[in-house]
Each structure stands twice: as structure tokens, then as C-alpha cells.
Amino acid sequence: MELLDRYLQAVRKYLPLRRQDDIIAELRANMESQIEDRESEFGRPLTQGEFDDFLRKMGHPMVVASRYQPQQYLIGPTIFPMYLYVLRIALLWVFVICMIVAAVVTPLTTPGAQSVFDALLRIPGILIQTAAWITLVFAAFDFARTRYPSVGSQIEGVNKNWSPSSLPPLTKDATRAGKGRSFAQAVIEIVFSALFLVWLLLIPKHPFLMLGPGVAYLQSAPYQLSPAWWSFFWCVVALNVIQIVWKSIDLVRGQWQSSGPMQQILFKVFGLVPITVLLTAPDHNYISLKNPAVDAAHYGQNLSQINNGIHLAFSVICAIVVLQLSFDLAKWIWEHYRNRIAAG
Amino acid sequence: MTVAETTFENLRLELRRGCLTLAVLAQLKQEHYGYTLRKELAEHGLEIDESTLYPLLRRLETQGLLASEWREEDKRNKRFYRLSTDGEHILARLLDEWNAINSSVSRILDAPNAEIK
Numbered sequence: 001m002e003l004l005d006r007y008l009q010a011v012r013k014y015l016p017l018r019r020q021d022d023i024i025a026e027l028r029a030n031m032e033s034q035i036e037d038r039e040s041e042f043g044r045p046l047t048q049g050e051f052d053d054f055l056r057k058m059g060h061p062m063v064v065a066s067r068y069q070p071q072q073y074l075i076g077p078t079i080f081p082m083y084l085y086v087l088r089i090a091l092l093w094v095f096v097i098c099m100i101v102a103a104v105v106t107p108l109t110t111p112g113a114q115s116v117f118d119a120l121l122r123i124p125g126i127l128i129q130t131a132a133w134i135t136l137v138f139a140a141f142d143f144a145r146t147r148y149p150s151v152g153s154q155i156e157g158v159n160k161n162w163s164p165s166s167l168p169p170l171t172k173d174a175t176r177a178g179k180g181r182s183f184a185q186a187v188i189e190i191v192f193s194a195l196f197l198v199w200l201l202l203i204p205k206h207p208f209l210m211l212g213p214g215v216a217y218l219q220s221a222p223y224q225l226s227p228a229w230w231s232f233f234w235c236v237v238a239l240n241v242i243q244i245v246w247k248s249i250d251l252v253r254g255q256w257q258s259s260g261p262m263q264q265i266l267f268k269v270f271g272l273v274p275i276t277v278l279l280t281a282p283d284h285n286y287i288s289l290k291n292p293a294v295d296a297a298h299y300g301q302n303l304s305q306i307n308n309g310i311h312l313a314f315s316v317i318c319a320i321v322v323l324q325l326s327f328d329l330a331k332w333i334w335e336h337y338r339n340r341i342a343a344g
Numbered sequence: 345m346t347v348a349e350t351t352f353e354n355l356r357l358e359l360r361r362g363c364l365t366l367a368v369l370a371q372l373k374q375e376h377y378g379y380t381l382r383k384e385l386a387e388h389g390l391e392i393d394e395s396t397l398y399p400l401l402r403r404l405e406t407q408g409l410l411a412s413e414w415r416e417e418d419k420r421n422k423r424f425y426r427l428s429t430d431g432e433h434i435l436a437r438l439l440d441e442w443n444a445i446n447s448s449v450s451r452i453l454d455a456p457n458a459e460i461k
Contacts (some may be wrong), residue, residue: 023402025414026378026423029377029378029420030377030378030379030382030394031379031394033420033422037379058394058395063395064395067398067399068399068402070406
């Protein structure tokens with residue numbers, strides 16, 4: 001019987017405190033009756049092996065005790081979808097805000113790459129804290145709701161008297177479902193892309209096409225564009241050529257209805273190339289003086305401020321594109337995963 | 345265990361869960377303590393694990409469907425359960441529901457175009 005005592009002691013450890021003695025006394029009475037029954041059936045005491053088998057069949061002490069717990073979960077099935085939805089949205093927004101703080105606000109307030117790196121390292125901790133707080137709030141709500149059904153009875157998903165007319169209107173995506181781009185739209189897109197490319201290629205020889213009368217001011221100003229802009233320009237041209245070729249191939253293959261998510265993601269990745277080219281320009285030199293020997297004393301200070309301003313502007317653009325890209329990529333992975341689950 | 349077997353096992357447990365409650369309530373029209381109740385159910389062809397039955401009795405008592413008392417029998421203190429007044433009403437309604445479901449399923453299976461037999 002020592003093994004029975006040890007077993008009950010192990011069960012007791014996981015039982016609700018207030019009912020431990022009562023449950024253990026009942027379990028003991030039932031188990032002892034069962035053992036007695038078996039012993040009278042066999043006409044002898046149970047062997048060690050038979051006793052082991054009996055206890056094994058009863059189940060692990062933790063499992064046995066768990067069945068006596070009133071609530072086996074933190075967040076029940078009724079409000080779990082709402083919890084998951086809130087958690088997803090909150091984590092996404094916290095991540096976006098943290099990234100903006102790390103990539104834009106931190107460099108402005110604390111110079112140096114180390115401060116950005118430190119800010120990035122803090123993000124996982126912040127995300128975990130956010131998830132923990134949301135889980136705690138929902139667990140407390142569900143705990144209160146199961147004990148006091150009136151709590152939160154008007155909340156969406158819990159309210160049994162909900163009205164179907166209160167459902168949100170169809171989203172733009174749903175109303176458009178099945179309606180892709182027409183052939184004419186696809187052709188017009190390619191034609192305008194080609195015209196844009198021609199315009200782009202004409203700009204170096206005819207800057208008037210871009211700046212209009214401002215060209216005269218630029219010609220008289222003491223500043224000129226640095227070679228980094230040429231690298232940027234040719235990257236933009238290459239990007240446009242790739243897009244036109246890709247869209248033309250889609251048109252020939254009869255796949256003009258909609259561009260796939262992977263294609264959109266790739267275009268965004270390509271879009272990062274010209275920005276990176278500018279950001280990595282030597283000494284952040286975007287504008288230089290036409291005659292440094294003459295104008296350095298007068299315009300040198302302004303020049304430095306302009307170059308820093310341009311660098312900061314492109315840093316912000318880069319951060320925004322990276323965030324968009326991360327969001328699209330996460331969305332694509334999620335869609336992919338959902339489709340795979342749906343396909344079984 | 346294959347996926348199909350796991351699915352079957354989960355569905356079987358789901359199906360049994362409600363039936364067991366009904367059987368326990370029905371059996372407790374007569375007073376029993378845990379072990380004898382389990383033996384009675386087994387004799388009627390309904391095997392049930394101890395680790396399922398004993399907590400179920402507690403839960404039904406908390407819900408007011410069973411009444412219990414500690415009493416000495418064979419020199420041992422045992423907790424005896426029986427159906428409460430509320431439990432009798434609930435059992436009657438559950439039995440109506442059970443019979444209705446049973447008849448419906450039978451009619452579906454007996455229908456001329458039923459493929460599952």
C-alpha cells in the first residue's frame with residue numbers, strides 16, 4: 001500500500017488546494033475497494049507488477065489531477081478567435097512602431113549605429129511583453145466571463161443577441177474578387193511605362209523635361225549633382241526596363257489579369273537597389289560645388305546641411321520601403337501557409 | 345497511430361462524452377459510490393476509466409445534478425452519490441433529446457438512399 005500512498009501524494013500535489021483532502025479521501029476509498037475486489041478475485045494479494053499495472057491504468061498523477069480542475073485553459077474557444085485577432089493586430093503595430101523608432105527616431109536623437117542596433121535588440125522583448133499583457137487581459141476576462149456570464153455579454157462574439165445587419169460591409173478586395181485587369185488595361189499600362197522610360201532617358205540631355213524653367217536657376221547656381229545620382233538614375237532606368245519586360249511576358253503568356261504577390265515583392269526588392277546606391281554614396285556627397293576653390297567659404301556650410309538632409313530623407317524612404325516589404329512578405333507567407341492548410 | 349485512427353479516436357471520445365454523462369445520471373437513480381458505479385456501468389456494457397468517472401461525478405455535483413454524502417460501509421468511509429431533484433428534471437430532458445437524436449439518426453440510416461449501413 002506504500003505505492004498507493006505515494007501515488008495519492010503525487011496526485012494531491014496538482015489538485016485544487018481547497019478540495020485536496022476530500023478528493024484524495026474519495027480516490028483512496030475507490031482505489032482500495034478496487035484493489036480488494038481484485039485480491040478477492042485472485043485469492044491473494046496483488047503482486048508488485050499487478051499493482052504497477054493498476055496504477056498505470058489509473059493514469060499519471062498529473063493527468064488524474066488535471067481532470068478535477070474546473071478550467072483547463074487560459075482562454076476558452078469562445079473568445080480565442082478574438083484574442084488571436086487582437087494579438088496579431090497589436091503585435092504587427094508594435095513591430096511597425098518599434099521599427100520606425102529604431103530606424104528613424106533613434107538615429108535622429110542618438111547618433112551612431114550602436115544606438116540603432118540597441119533599439120533593434122529591444123524589439124523582441126517589447127513584442128513578448130505585449131503578447132503577455134494581451135494574454136493576461138484576455139485570460140482574466142475569460143475567467144470572469146465563465147464565472148459571471150453577464151460579464152462582457154454585449155461584446156462582439158460573446159453577445160448572443162447580435163444582429164446580422166451589424167456585420168461590416170464587404171471589403172474592396174472581396175467585391176473585386178474574380179475581377180482582374182482587362183487586356184486593354186494591361187496594354188495601356190505597358191504603353192505608359194514605355195513612355196515614362198523614354199521620358200526618363202531624355203532627361204539627362206534635356207533637363208527642361210523634368211525641371212521646366214528651374215533649369216536656368218540650376219545652371220546659375222554654384223551647385224552641381226554628384227556622380228552618385230548617375231548610378232541612381234541608371235538603376236531606376238534598369239528597374240523600369242525589367243518591369244516593362246516582365247509585364248510584356250505576362251501579356252504574351254496570357255497572365256495579365258493580376259500580378260502575383262511574389263512579383264510585387266520582387267519589384268519592391270528591386271526598388272531598394274537605387275535607394276541603397278544613394279545611401280552608400282561616398283561621404284554622403286550628393287551635391288557638390290562647381291568651383292570649390294571660389295565658393296567653398298561661402299556655400300560650404302549650406303552644402304553640408306543639404307547633403308545631410310538628402311541622406312536623412314532617403315534613410316526614411318528606405319525604412320518605409322523595408323517595412324512595406326516586410327509586411328508584404330509576412331502577408332505572402334501567411335497566405336501561402338493558409339492555402340496549404342486549406343488544401344490539407 | 346495513423347491520422348485516420350487519431351481522427352476516429354477523437355470523434356469517438358467526443359461522441360462518448362455526452363453519452364457517458366447521460367448514462368451516469370441514469371445509473372445514479374440508485375445510490376452508488378464511485379467504484380460500484382463504475383462496475384455497474386461496465387456490467388451494462390459501458391466501460392469508463394476511473395480518471396474520467398470520478399472527476400465527472402464531482403462536476404455533476406457542482407452543477408447541482410447530483411447529491412452526495414460520506415458514509416461508512418465495510419469499515420471504510422465512502423462518498424455516495426445519487427441523482428438530485430434538479431438532476432431528475434435534467435435527466436428527463438436529456439433522455440428526450442437522446443431519443444430524438446437516436447430516432448433521427450435511425451431514420452437517416454434507414455432512408456432508401458442511405459449509403460452507409
